[in-house]
Amino acid sequence: MSRDVAHRRLRAGIVGGGKGSLIGAVHRVAAELDGQADVVAGAMSTDPRRAAESAQAWFLDRSYASYEEMARQEAARPDGIDFVIIATPNHLHYPVAKAFLQQGIHVISDKPMSFSLQEAREEVELVEKSNLIFALTHNYTGYPMVRQARDLVRSGALGSIRKVIVEYIQDWLMEPQEQSGNKQAAWRTDPSKSGIAGCVGDIGTHAENLLEFITGLKIASLSADLSTFIPGRQLDDDANMLLRLENGAKGLLTCSQIAAGEENNLSIRVYGSRAGLEWHQMEPNSLLFKQPGQPAQIHRTNAPYTSESSQAATRLPGGHPEGFYEAFANIYKQAIADIRRVESGEKPLGGYPTVYDGLRGMHFITKAVESSQKGATWVNMND
């Protein structure tokens, strides 16, 4: 199937993301922000009434009771959706992606990519066999200053990387919220929906992805100490890890959802043989670039000295704060551009996290849990 997408906004459908979901609305805003796509269809909840209400609240043209039905019917319509957005709990990520990929519909999926490493491997195969775009919303790579950081490393400005410290700490699960009706907390702490990891899967994978994105280096081995501080909770809510990267660099990764007083504190520091850098998600428009013996520099979103790919990820002049939605929309922006390309017979250009990042994340989860179960001993990421 080929679609004529040149002179119109793309049409998107969404699975999950019904009322009460945070991330559903984020996906809608991000998908539509640049005026390149409209969400027009949805299977927004397994509860039909909630699905319908959610679709109505968003003025969607079409609402479905199940994603399977949506995949079939949209594929059959002349004005069917061009891509699907997956905003469900983890255990549905792969089945939903599979259903739409098999109907020839592009996929933009939330992370982690799947429920298990096995599923992730199947997903890679499925995407490889298709001619479809698959983007994974490791949205933090969409920040202009994250791209600037990556490009500084790539340019050699840091020299060879020696040390990395990456953190993602929150406090929203520091009480047993899953026991008092918080749906977001409930599925994330439920092994049947979240998978083998809690915090490590939910936000640890963002930290891992950010580290590998910025440094361009892979984690070679790790020693992970996972903890569950809240009694009765079945999955980890905190983790500390020692890392060794493929080039000999050393690292620390910590993630937590019980760090009292922390909102959504993702940060990274990278130190090389020539310079270091530091970025904080909560003040995302500044990036510290530190050269020994010289004044630290504050790189800023959309400044003229920033890299081309960093500037391409901005929409406003310096000093007009761009935030979480805009970074998220940058993943969509590039994925949508690639959908347009593929539909026009061109080669996709990438730039956004793909199925391989998703596989990498599932490896990371698997190895971190394995290490912790063995007493926080070293495990090789490639075994």
Place this chain on the structure above:
Amino acid sequence: MSRDVAHRRLRAGIVGGGKGSLIGAVHRVAAELDGQADVVAGAMSTDPRRAAESAQAWFLDRSYASYEEMARQEAARPDGIDFVIIATPNHLHYPVAKAFLQQGIHVISDKPMSFSLQEAREEVELVEKSNLIFALTHNYTGYPMVRQARDLVRSGALGSIRKVIVEYIQDWLMEPQEQSGNKQAAWRTDPSKSGIAGCVGDIGTHAENLLEFITGLKIASLSADLSTFIPGRQLDDDANMLLRLENGAKGLLTCSQIAAGEENNLSIRVYGSRAGLEWHQMEPNSLLFKQPGQPAQIHRTNAPYTSESSQAATRLPGGHPEGFYEAFANIYKQAIADIRRVESGEKPLGGYPTVYDGLRGMHFITKAVESSQKGATWVNMND
């Protein structure tokens, strides 16, 4: 005319904002962000070719060669626009608003409201006689922490206000950019398009509006020292002002477009008999609340302790940065909700800057220029 707007997104048209315009794209994103409106028509440039190309780039349904034609034709269509967005240089603000108001179309206009104080007075009359919503995009009042600041003042937490310092400083006109083809710089420094003030009109009015919004107090008199640092420039590019507020408080206002190294640095500090507060636009999700003898508090966007109106201006959990677009969209969100109300026969609720704020801004410009021309002497705002 009455429209049935209950079960659909509103339809918007835009005047101005063609290719190369920053603010046009900002209005589109802000108007559409919450999924409550789509921009479908435009008269985006006085240059017909540029108008057409701009409309095509945005996938607009209808493109017009002039705003007058657009006002007439849209008013006549059954699926015509519900409101118009005015994103032109200042001298067109009023004529465009008038054209659409007279056709019964709601207006969301950029600031300053008009070219002259006289126009502003006429505009107030026109809006008062209509049953239409008029919103002015003093967008900085849309930040959640600005609303929190206002609500803290209202709650009495600061006691009686004694001292205010408000600043809006940039550097983008520190060279004669208007002489080298920068269109944004050209019209802003051209008295025939910008009006009697440059920097004071462009950003000084934001500072004035922010001060009066947060404190709930009016400037009673001012002493303004306007400067033009760039040779050949016809309008002010910097101003310092002493203020006296109606309650006896004292203030400082400074605005500049020649402050080297400053991006878009709007900030305000307010000191009362019980506490003080401090907010910086470039890190907009934090508000400092300072009580003597107690630890300063960092209030944060969407935290549970923030006011209802502040929380209503957020879409994301704490720690997920909301920025310039989201604040701008908050003006649209409330204005669109009021358009829905008015179209359903309900009373509008307000919450966004109105024609009266616009009139106030034109007073401010007029008096600041008058004071400066008299040697930076005191002038009464009410004279």
Place this chain on the structure above:
Amino acid sequence: MSRDVAHRRLRAGIVGGGKGSLIGAVHRVAAELDGQADVVAGAMSTDPRRAAESAQAWFLDRSYASYEEMARQEAARPDGIDFVIIATPNHLHYPVAKAFLQQGIHVISDKPMSFSLQEAREEVELVEKSNLIFALTHNYTGYPMVRQARDLVRSGALGSIRKVIVEYIQDWLMEPQEQSGNKQAAWRTDPSKSGIAGCVGDIGTHAENLLEFITGLKIASLSADLSTFIPGRQLDDDANMLLRLENGAKGLLTCSQIAAGEENNLSIRVYGSRAGLEWHQMEPNSLLFKQPGQPAQIHRTNAPYTSESSQAATRLPGGHPEGFYEAFANIYKQAIADIRRVESGEKPLGGYPTVYDGLRGMHFITKAVESSQKGATWVNMND
């Protein structure tokens, strides 16, 4: 008289600074910090018992009941003091200085230099006629990053100065503390001890001095709006001023002792035709240097790229915070070095605030009060 000071610490005496005084202890620590002087004698209070107790608490060798007696006796001793420290309320600054200068003893005095402009003029004459060192503790010029700021301006890195914003705001007088036994508050709000100004004299002069020190420019005229917010208080507790500098630059100066929640918030921003800078006393080891279109630079105390005079004002490697005492001690360090020079027949080198800075400060106080009394109109500093 000439003293052999080459192989020993200098001997200092102190007038004022008895128990309960903040600034007395600051002077002692600052004088002794570099191991170049010891405080050995004092006339620390007009209350003889408190004077004796204060001297004993400091293990002083000699305690006097009056400064006149101390001046006479110390001048007569072979092991008498080399210099006197003046840490009294303002009205005694000049009489004490005069007494010691007339005995051939060097003077390091707190600011403002005198009670009145007339006294300041006499003091200049007295010092000029002597061969003695007179240093005034405008201590904020002692910070390494303030010297770096001055040296950046001097080097031309900022281009020609266009705009300056200097602030010194506190909250410690936001209640009528002078009515409840606070001695520090009592004399500072008493015209018979403090002079014609309150806040403007106490901290406004620091702001004025800092501005002129860093920019190397003199204030040419000012329009000052002084306020007294606390009922019953006789002197100003807040002031806002418009400034015009001798080179055509414009400025704002604000000082306040009623700014709720502010501790000791002195800051300065300077904008030139090429770059800007920003410094905050409460985080004194960083200086922002901002060039348009380039990353802002964070200059840091004792970094290798800082100026010679800045490095001479530090004692520790970067990252080891140097604070208020150390900056204060830098005034002493240079003044003591000059005392050694003068006593060895060499020429003094300066580098610290002198009697001319003191005269300038008294001019500033006088003109600010005059302007405010005339309705916050412009007055010329040179009239």
Place this chain on the structure above:
Amino acid sequence: MSRDVAHRRLRAGIVGGGKGSLIGAVHRVAAELDGQADVVAGAMSTDPRRAAESAQAWFLDRSYASYEEMARQEAARPDGIDFVIIATPNHLHYPVAKAFLQQGIHVISDKPMSFSLQEAREEVELVEKSNLIFALTHNYTGYPMVRQARDLVRSGALGSIRKVIVEYIQDWLMEPQEQSGNKQAAWRTDPSKSGIAGCVGDIGTHAENLLEFITGLKIASLSADLSTFIPGRQLDDDANMLLRLENGAKGLLTCSQIAAGEENNLSIRVYGSRAGLEWHQMEPNSLLFKQPGQPAQIHRTNAPYTSESSQAATRLPGGHPEGFYEAFANIYKQAIADIRRVESGEKPLGGYPTVYDGLRGMHFITKAVESSQKGATWVNMND
């Protein structure tokens, strides 16, 4: 021996700290800052000429060619020193301490306490058998906000501690400075002078001490990954560690001297079941206290709400920055007060790091190196 110290400054001697030493001058300033002691004697270098010059530069009364001679002679003098300051490389810490303790002279020593764990054990015995004060300059515990942090934990404000992140990162050894004549670098990277660890001993012990000081918890086990990034260097210059504390809390400790662009970046974050806190040595006068769902609080040096022991560690009103020297001097202040007590027959009160902290530090070094040598596996601190 008993000394009459009531009505005079104490007399101190110093071993090490000759010209070119940073830490020698720090000890002098810290010892003398509060006017409670004077350094009067020294054995400042093993090079006699340098020893004499150094002593002369400080105007010392007595200079010795060796510490052994100094210990003997000072003990014999009626006006001999009351305490000795040890500011030598590590391998001399214990021998010097022993020499003075055996002469009945109090000791204030730099850290780590000794060259080996065995020496540390002997030193504990020696001190226990004496009636002498032994203070170890883990100076960072002297900061007012570190004491406030400890007191917040003690008060229960954080609940039970769950997670700790402590970092001490610098860049001053990121090049092989020890090969180009930097004496400070040379001995610190020389196993015959520094001991079995480099970075871990030099600054890792500060991090360990700070963690245990603030949390009141001991490290139960650790897994340490030490690295040497500079070719040819014999000791570690970077380390990452996983920690488990005695109460079940988890932790991360990292120290580095190759972290490009970092000056002296020591920081700690502690998260408990009720609240968290965060402190950064380079801006030491602020402490963040973070309670979930409430505004983060900025606690400030010498604010009225800070603890008694925190206020006792300050000398200036809020907003007057106190830095490295002042924190260092707080160790001296309490140790000197205890020397006065002991000499007056009173019981010492403590409050400063002691011989037991020193022993703890040597345990930490030993176990960290052991863990790393075993492949960064877990080792028990109590084995």
